[in-house]
Amino acid sequence: MQRHHRLFSAMRLRGLIRKESLQIIRDPSSIGIAFFLPVLLLLIFGYGVSLDARDIAIALVVDSPDPLTTSLVSGFQRSEYFAPVSIPSIQEAEEAMMRRRVDAIVWLREGFSRDLLARGGAPVGVIVNGVDANKARLIEGYIGGVWQQWLARISDARGLDLQVPVRVKYRIWFNPAVRSRDYLVPGLIAVIMTLIGAMLTSMVVAREWERGTMEALMVTPVSIYEILLGKIIPYFILGMGGMALSVSMAIFLFAVPLQGSLTALFAASALFMLTTIAMGLFISTVADSQFVAGQMAIVVTFLPAFILSGFIFDIGSMPALIQGVTRIVPATYFVAILQSIFLAGDIWSIFFVNCAWLAVMCAVLLVIIRKKSHKRLR
Amino acid sequence: MLQRIFALMLKEFVTLLRDRKSRMVIVVPPVAQIIIFGYAASFDINHVPYAVYNEDRGLDSRQLLAGFEGSGVFERYAVIRSDGEVAPLVNRRKVLLVLHLGPDFSANLRQGRGADLQVIVDGRNSNTAMIALNYVQSIVMAFNEQWAREHGRAGPPAVLLQRAWFNRTLDSHWFIVIGIVALLNLVVTLEVTALSVAREREAGTFDQLLVTPLTPFEILVGKSLPGLIIGVAEATVVILMVIFWFHVPLRGSLAALYLGLFIFLLSAIGIGLMISALSVTQQQGLMGAFLFLVPAVILSGFATPLENMPHPVQWLTYLNPMRYFLIIVRAVFLQGASFDLLWSQYWPMAIIGLVTLTLAALLFRRRMY
Numbered sequence: 001m002q003r004h005h006r007l008f009s010a011m012r013l014r015g016l017i018r019k020e021s022l023q024i025i026r027d028p029s030s031i032g033i034a035f036f037l038p039v040l041l042l043l044i045f046g047y048g049v050s051l052d053a054r055d056i057a058i059a060l061v062v063d064s065p066d067p068l069t070t071s072l073v074s075g076f077q078r079s080e081y082f083a084p085v086s087i088p089s090i091q092e093a094e095e096a097m098m099r100r101r102v103d104a105i106v107w108l109r110e111g112f113s114r115d116l117l118a119r120g121g122a123p124v125g126v127i128v129n130g131v132d133a134n135k136a137r138l139i140e141g142y143i144g145g146v147w148q149q150w151l152a153r154i155s156d157a158r159g160l161d162l163q164v165p166v167r168v169k170y171r172i173w174f175n176p177a178v179r180s181r182d183y184l185v186p187g188l189i190a191v192i193m194t195l196i197g198a199m200l201t202s203m204v205v206a207r208e209w210e211r212g213t214m215e216a217l218m219v220t221p222v223s224i225y226e227i228l229l230g231k232i233i234p235y236f237i238l239g240m241g242g243m244a245l246s247v248s249m250a251i252f253l254f255a256v257p258l259q260g261s262l263t264a265l266f267a268a269s270a271l272f273m274l275t276t277i278a279m280g281l282f283i284s285t286v287a288d289s290q291f292v293a294g295q296m297a298i299v300v301t302f303l304p305a306f307i308l309s310g311f312i313f314d315i316g317s318m319p320a321l322i323q324g325v326t327r328i329v330p331a332t333y334f335v336a337i338l339q340s341i342f343l344a345g346d347i348w349s350i351f352f353v354n355c356a357w358l359a360v361m362c363a364v365l366l367v368i369i370r371k372k373s374h375k376r377l378r
Numbered sequence: 379m380l381q382r383i384f385a386l387m388l389k390e391f392v393t394l395l396r397d398r399k400s401r402m403v404i405v406v407p408p409v410a411q412i413i414i415f416g417y418a419a420s421f422d423i424n425h426v427p428y429a430v431y432n433e434d435r436g437l438d439s440r441q442l443l444a445g446f447e448g449s450g451v452f453e454r455y456a457v458i459r460s461d462g463e464v465a466p467l468v469n470r471r472k473v474l475l476v477l478h479l480g481p482d483f484s485a486n487l488r489q490g491r492g493a494d495l496q497v498i499v500d501g502r503n504s505n506t507a508m509i510a511l512n513y514v515q516s517i518v519m520a521f522n523e524q525w526a527r528e529h530g531r532a533g534p535p536a537v538l539l540q541r542a543w544f545n546r547t548l549d550s551h552w553f554i555v556i557g558i559v560a561l562l563n564l565v566v567t568l569e570v571t572a573l574s575v576a577r578e579r580e581a582g583t584f585d586q587l588l589v590t591p592l593t594p595f596e597i598l599v600g601k602s603l604p605g606l607i608i609g610v611a612e613a614t615v616v617i618l619m620v621i622f623w624f625h626v627p628l629r630g631s632l633a634a635l636y637l638g639l640f641i642f643l644l645s646a647i648g649i650g651l652m653i654s655a656l657s658v659t660q661q662q663g664l665m666g667a668f669l670f671l672v673p674a675v676i677l678s679g680f681a682t683p684l685e686n687m688p689h690p691v692q693w694l695t696y697l698n699p700m701r702y703f704l705i706i707v708r709a710v711f712l713q714g715a716s717f718d719l720l721w722s723q724y725w726p727m728a729i730i731g732l733v734t735l736t737l738a739a740l741l742f743r744r745r746m747y
Binding site: 029033037041044045047048049050051052053054055056097098099100112116117120121122123124125126127128129130131132133134135136137138140141143144147151154155164165166167168169170171172173174175176178179180182183195199207288289290291292294295296297298299302303306307308310312313314316317318319321322325326336339340343344345347349350 | 397400403404407411414415417418419420421422423424425426427442468469470471474487492493494495496497498499500501502503504505506507508509511512514515518521522525526531532533534535536537538539540541542543544545546548549550552553554561565569573577660661662663664665667668669671672673675676677681682683685686687688691694705708709712713715719
């Protein structure tokens, strides 16, 4: 008998794929992870995750009400951003803010209208709850908007010339309605698929070792390449199914516009899926036990994809060292690609650069997996 | 009884910390994560690249643009001379915004007609776009005030005096770094507990445990204590780092914080043990931990506000202990809250803890086969 059998045999590979597929079909949890889980998570997160503030609870404190203050109050009531409540005194309003019942206070002091008419420059006191600084900043912006509209209105009514020296006229490209969901949902797909890919494969090799079936595989003539390919191919197909479902949900359910081409989307998704599966296999290969594999999967996949991928926190504003760390998170590249393909179109420079990085990561992971997998007993 | 519980607890610790890799995954990641995530997770923007397209030759336009150069938030990436250059820069994400001043900017300004500053913003990340626009507004507002003063124009009849409580400079790092205390604790506690019963089930030692004189209650306590001890220790390390490394002020009572931490850990342990008791294999235990952890983190208010969620999703968050603990840590750190402001957060967590721990103990007994 030949000592060095051929590295590849289509028949042996088919057999392995069949074995892995049967395992997947017989234990329906993998199918659940690949199809049911992305749909469920995307459904909850797609609706749950948003950075746009609506119906912000604000306290309006008017010490001496008159027509002028009423017109400002009605400006807040009409705004879609605010759900104002009138509170008689500033002490009560501050108490309400301590108890987190309101997020901001707008305070018109005694003699506001008198000052306004006599000298101008009458102060409108605004206190925002700074605990959630991002929201606080948005609230300040919205309050500023209401205030400016009100100023324009009362100046008009009084025939005043209230010409602001420089006006800002802005156009927001790619997402003119500024719906945060439009960029969060593509990012969520990257986070969720990272998770799915890792969950599908992070334990499959560790499991075979623990159950002792790896030893059984070793005495057969299959090569290590065939074992790895036999693991990658079925889970890749499974993962792509989940990916297709997620993308359809983004387009049809969450109405995220898809500006780019399906071809580009498919190519990038396939590359990313392969990378996450390689990552799962990598974890599975270096961990000796399912326990360690499981912990590693949580630590190196979900949290970095959530925090470091640019899905929600802007990478450009992170310190340079941390930006370097984000480069080793595959989701970073996929988030960049998805946000561009969905909202801006096929921007080839972004597409190719990020795909190239993904390909490099994938290749490196596969090489390490190959180096770490031996056809020998431990 | 105490002796039996202690013996079981000791055994749990040995299982968890016996081999090097298991020790590593419990100890190293939390410390590395608080540092990396602490720096990474922030909604603040800086070094925002922008391009200037100035067709105006006057002094005023240069003065306005100087406000951007000196802002510390924006960094000029390019000066462009034609409309055609705008799209490539924005599309490729080379710049986040383009400032365009028309040829008659200074003339309009001088003649009191009001001049326009056109801003084109990349809205792919709409939150960053909005924050950047807010900065643009405030730079322009400062310019307007100065210009009006220098040219003897009357100011507006009313002005906004804005103040932020609890976080004067609105540094969003604070919000997130404090949240990481809750995040890492949930992760570690689930890691420690979610596989603890499943591992024994797979090895068959859980049945042996059940035939010992240990009651399910004792098993529960013995299995909970390691998670609690590891949780409190890691939380203390993380809290110390938040205070001394990230310089977030601790304004409220430490006792209120640790009471919250204790109840939070109990509820997280309850959930972890329940998952573990429900699963037959470690893989199922891990799936369960993932399935709870991921929604619990994303729907906790850690990064995105709860109030924006639709009501059915908000109701779900009431089942999430992290939701309450996040409010507690943030209130204690930034608001200086003490017990009286936090009761409404303690009791729901306590109920979650009681229910899940009881269920876990019941499941230990039932699942004997």
